Amino acid sequence: MQSDDKLLEIHPLIQRNYCACSRQIADAAALIYSWVEMAIPGAIIYAKPRMGKSRLIQFIQENFSLDFGKNIPIYSIEWTSHSPKENTFFEILLDKFNHDIPFEGRAIEKRKRLRNHIITIVSESKQNKIIIFIDEAHRLKKLEYEWLLDTYNDLERHGIILITFLVAEDKILRTFNELRAKKEMQIIGRFMTETYRFTGLMQINDFKFLLNEFDNNLKFPQDSDLTYTKFFFKEQYEQGFRLSNYLNQLIEALxxxxxxxxxxxxxxxxxxxxxxxxxxxLKTHGRFGTNVNELNTQHWINALESCGYISGSNSVDNEKVIDASYRKDL
Known part of the structure; x- marks a missing residue:
């Protein structure tokens, strides 16, 4: 059994290599599972910056097989800003699909290589679907949509359904509207059949849900009963301490x-x-910090001032268009 100090060094919370399931992630994941069940060809999932879109992708990749009950291959690509070139497009896909030779040959050879590689992946999974998440999809150019459409059609001729989720900032809606105005229905019908806005935490129950994740569901080591709250507030946890007990103080601090x-x-x-x-x-006021027995509003205020929320929110505010649907009291 490793010592607590050793566990602290490698703890996922310290390393920031874990995914906390918010209610927004749970709801979005359930919707995405239903879309996969219906075999829709593609959808847009959009949000403002820092809402947790990438964590949503991570959560689905880690939990899909268990939650959905089928071993459908899932890949994710974070799209970059670059000039749209056919060679580059297929190199990116081959590389992200873990092909051994992603960069050699002409574009037409890379197209075939990608198709054959995906056919092999799907065949080995004993499914007829493959899922790809394209993160930062608002960076996709018109030509790249056309090459993606070619890939979709090529796979469809071989009995394979490519399901593409475009995960993006809300500026992707401008692309959607431009394509619709130009009657580019092939692209819209393949990759934009549904749209879903992924939000941040907006109601009291959203915060309660997230606190409960740390109290009861996130564990390390995974086969132990050491929830994240229990690990950092070990003695207090045995006496009934839970982060969710201090929900009201968190709301007041917000x-x-x-x-x-x-x-x-x-x-x-x-x-x-x-x-x-x-x-x-957890880090500052648990047993590796001040080791308090109770939390108060000031503790939450200090945490909010330290976590980047203020500067991040102000930068978003300066760029945003006021949307009445965000006006929900905590």
Whole structure:
């Protein structure tokens, strides 16, 4: 059995290599599973920056087989800003699909290589579908959609359904509207049949759900009963300490911070900052820090001021268009 100090060094929370399931992630995952069941060819999942889109992809990759009950291959690609070139496009896909020879040959050879590689992957999975998440998909250019469409059609001729989820900032809606205005229905019908806005935490129950994840569901080591809260507040946990007991104090701290720093246009808290705020509480006030027996509003205020929420929210505010649907009181 490793010592607590050793466990602390490699703890996923310290390493930040874990995925906390917010209610937004759980709801989005359930919807995506239903889309896969219906075999829709593609959908847009969009959100403002820092809401947790990449964590959603990570959560689905880690939990899909168990939750969905089928071993459908899943791949994810973070799209970059670059000039649209056919060679580059297929090199990126071959590389992300772990092909041994992603960069050699002409574009037409890479097309065939990608098709044959995907056919092999799908055949080995004993399914007829393959899922690809394209993160930062608002960077995709028109030509790249056309090459992706060629790939979809090529695979379809071989009995394979390519399901593409475009995960992007909300600026992808401009691309969608431009394509629709130009009647590019082939692209829309393949990759944009549904749209879903992925939000941050907007209601009290959203925060309660997330706190409960740390209290009861996130564990390390995974085969132990050491939830993240229990590991950092070990003695207090045995006496009934739970982060969710201090939900009201967290909400009061949020209201204070939003008023103090004029974060007033909307009450949507990005998932990234909500998680980092909780991390700050566990690290700073658990047994490896001040080791308090109870949390108060000031503890949460300090955590919110330390986690990047203020500067991040103000930068988003400066760029955003006011959307009445964000005006939900905590």
């Amino acid at each position: 209201k204070f911070i939003q008023y103090k720093y004029n974060i007033s246009e909307y009450k949507e808290v990005p998932g990234m900052y909500a998680v980092r705020c909780i991390e700050e509480i």
